[in-house]
Amino acid sequence: MFADKYMERVIRTKSHLCVGLDPILDKFPSVLLERAEKMYGKTPEGAGYAIFEFNKLIIDTIADKVPVVKPQLAYYEKYDHFGVAAFWQTVEYAQKRGLLVIADAKRGDIGTTSQAYAEAFYKSTEDEWMSSVAVDAVTVNPYLGSDGLDPFVDLSSGNDKGTIILVKTSNPSSGELQDQIIENNGKCISELVCDYINSCSNPIGKYGFSDVGAVIGATYAKDLARFREILPNSLFLVPGIGYQGGDIKLLEAAFNEKGLGAIISCTRAINYAYQTVGVSEEEAKDSILKAVDSFNQSINSVLIGAGKYFIDEL
Numbered sequence: 001m002f003a004d005k006y007m008e009r010v011i012r013t014k015s016h017l018c019v020g021l022d023p024i025l026d027k028f029p030s031v032l033l034e035r036a037e038k039m040y041g042k043t044p045e046g047a048g049y050a051i052f053e054f055n056k057l058i059i060d061t062i063a064d065k066v067p068v069v070k071p072q073l074a075y076y077e078k079y080d081h082f083g084v085a086a087f088w089q090t091v092e093y094a095q096k097r098g099l100l101v102i103a104d105a106k107r108g109d110i111g112t113t114s115q116a117y118a119e120a121f122y123k124s125t126e127d128e129w130m131s132s133v134a135v136d137a138v139t140v141n142p143y144l145g146s147d148g149l150d151p152f153v154d155l156s157s158g159n160d161k162g163t164i165i166l167v168k169t170s171n172p173s174s175g176e177l178q179d180q181i182i183e184n185n186g187k188c189i190s191e192l193v194c195d196y197i198n199s200c201s202n203p204i205g206k207y208g209f210s211d212v213g214a215v216i217g218a219t220y221a222k223d224l225a226r227f228r229e230i231l232p233n234s235l236f237l238v239p240g241i242g243y244q245g246g247d248i249k250l251l252e253a254a255f256n257e258k259g260l261g262a263i264i265s266c267t268r269a270i271n272y273a274y275q276t277v278g279v280s281e282e283e284a285k286d287s288i289l290k291a292v293d294s295f296n297q298s299i300n301s302v303l304i305g306a307g308k309y310f311i312d313e314l
């Protein structure tokens with residue numbers, strides 16, 4: 001199961017941190033960007049080269065420090081097929097280095113198209129034209145309803161893959177739809193999404209979690225305890241610390257009573273932890289490593305403070 005694989009990596013690394021991989025070229029160390037330009041000019045091909053080089057730098061730095069990485073597809077799709085190739089090269093490289101990969105793709109469509117999306121990310125054993133490189137989990141948008149979600153859940157279950165559904169996103173206007181109360185049953189829209197998640201949260205793995213997870217933003221920390229109560233068996237992907245201002249000290253409620261189940265995601269504050277693009281690649285690595293160590297320490301301290309740090313006993 002995806003959930004068990006994730007938990008085993010949490011135990012091995014003693015980390016609940018997910019490092020996002022959102023390539024923003026003008027934040028890259030300038031030496032790396034100059035190398036790309038010299039080889040390919042300022043072209044999508046050069047961008048693809050620079051992205052994969054930068055991601056390898058990050059992955060080599062953090063591979064033993066965190067369980068999982070989360071590339072967000074938009075940053076790759078910007079650069080045509082070269083960007084998409086860099087995405088899949090990154091997936092393959094990260095997995096070779098022992099990391100799980102969550103594709104932050106936020107897909108979802110009518111059933112047939114969702115099926116194609118699910119096959120694109122998890123891969124289909126029936127389509128001989130496809131490569132075999134697959135991600136470990138994908139984020140999915142529930143707006144189209146259950147027939148837009150079922151293909152992901154069906155293809156992931158039994159295949160060691162995870163489906164992580166948007167419940168309460170971290171952005172400022174997420175409440176415009178997600179917090180709205182349904183008149184005839186008193187639940188809000190995000191809670192209806194939770195009902196769907198609970199309806200397909202079987203089987204449950206040996207650490208208590210199913211392969212269908214939920215995105216819950218760190219910027220809405222006051223909602224975390226409620227969602228943890230509604231979704232006791234779901235892994236939570238929690239973005240929003242770092243640049244979006246979510247407070248790590250308030251994230252204890254995203255974990256269960258054993259201090260498990262929250263994948264705390266951070267991207268720009270780690271990817272671009274160095275202060276200036278004039279750094280060497282070695283200096284960039286040092287800053288990234290320090291940022292990861294510091295986030296790991298903060299998250300574990302919060303769990304210790306809440307009496308929820310039992311990871312050494314697992």
Ligand SMILES: O=c1ccn([C@@H]2O[C@H](COP(=O)(O)O)[C@@H](O)[C@H]2O)c(=O)[nH]1
Nearest residue numbers: 072169170217239242243244266267268
């Ligand atoms: O609710 C959500 C869902 C996804 N994201 C994504 O996570 C990263 C956040 O980046 P930071 O630099 O850590 O702010 C980004 O890829 C978002 O698309 C999210 O922020 N909130």
